Amino acid sequence: MAKKENTFEEICRDIVAKKFQPVYILMGEEPFFMDRITDLLIENVLAESERDFNQMIMYGADTDAAMIINAARRFPMMSEYQLVVVREAQLVRDIELLTNYVKNPLKSTVLVVNYKYKNLDRRKTLAAATEKNGILFESKKIPDYKMPGFIVSFMQQRSIGIDQKAAQMLSDFLGNDLSRLSKELDKLALILPEKAPKRVTPELIEQNIGISKEYNNFELIKALAVKDVLKANRIAQYFEKNPKSNPIQMTLPVIFNYFSNLLICYYTKDRSETGLMTALGLRGTFQVKDYMTGLRNYPAMKVFNLISDIRTTDARSKGVDNSSASDADLLKELLYKILH
Secondary structure: OOOOOOOHHHHHHHHHOOOOOOEEEEEEOOHHHHHHHHHHHHHHOOOHHHHHHHEEEEEHHHOOHHHHHHHHOOOOOOOOOEEEEEEOHHHOOOHHHHHHHHOOOOOOEEEEEEEEOOOOOOOOHHHHHHHHHOEEEEEOOOOHHHHHHHHHHHHHHOOOEEOHHHHHHHHHHHOOOHHHHHHHHHHHHHHOOOOOOOEEOHHHHHHHOOOOOOOOHHHHHHHHHOOOHHHHHHHHHHHHHOOOOOOHHHHHHHHHHHHHHHHHHHOOOOOOHHHHHHHHOOOOHHHHHHHHHHHHHOOHHHHHHHHHHHHHHHHHHOOOOOOOOOHHHHHHHHHHHHHO
16 A cells, blocks of 8 residues: 655645654656745754754765765764755665665665656655655646635645635746745745734735736636726726737736636536535635626637637747737737627
8 A cells, every 4th residue: 555645835834843764755847835945954954053063965966876875874973864865866776776775764764865856756766755655745836826825725724814816816927936935925024013913914925916806817806706997907008008018918817827727617417506616626715706797798609719819829929920910909809709
């Protein structure tokens, strides 16, 4: 029976509780989670006074498996543990040779291997040995549609509340760039009151990040769902006047995501609020209401055709078959097709 894969939250919780594994191999496309786990280990495995003799940072371009194994087999000096961190381990050409160590790791060493932007071959022995004797964590990109839920959860871990609309605004503005998101959330956390309940609101985001609480992609989708022509065009005009904060390359994926999900709704047998939330993987009821409204306002064939129109607009915004239309013109033309 395969060992249950540890989640990011579980790994972090154990590290804070000083429950360390002898080997952590962190791999995958999303560097944010790997960096977080590595930083947490650096903060928790050793006291600051122990680090000079017991912490070693190595880089994949300058090392090989034998050097990593030799470092890992050292014993700590006046400390319970030593910490060996291998950054950019994807550059270690003979990394599979670490298997011999991982099969029988020292309990006094915490070995952390950052294998970024790619994955180890799970069919080979290193991955299997790590799963048996330590932590093999695959850091995956979060899909755009799951970002609002992730933002809410991420803030809850910091004992900060966030409005669902505020989470959606951040998601639409920042996409799934977790490093940038973290920096923006750090800025917001600093300005929240220390004693009063901490909560991020749309007004706070508007004042400190520069996203309008009235004219943003979140409000545009709501306007499209109810076919509010006036509001949709006002938002388009605002985007035209503020192109740096609202580029069409940020807006089109949001519109595409909405109508793609709306098409999924048509193929879902249970079109109740709960049924659609399950089918779309949504965590908040505020999102599903836009889809229930869209089902009433857009026939399935219209949605099917609009997805093609959005793809065409995206291509034209990148210069394909477009010699003169501006981004603002392309968005207005697309909105006309959607709303009429």
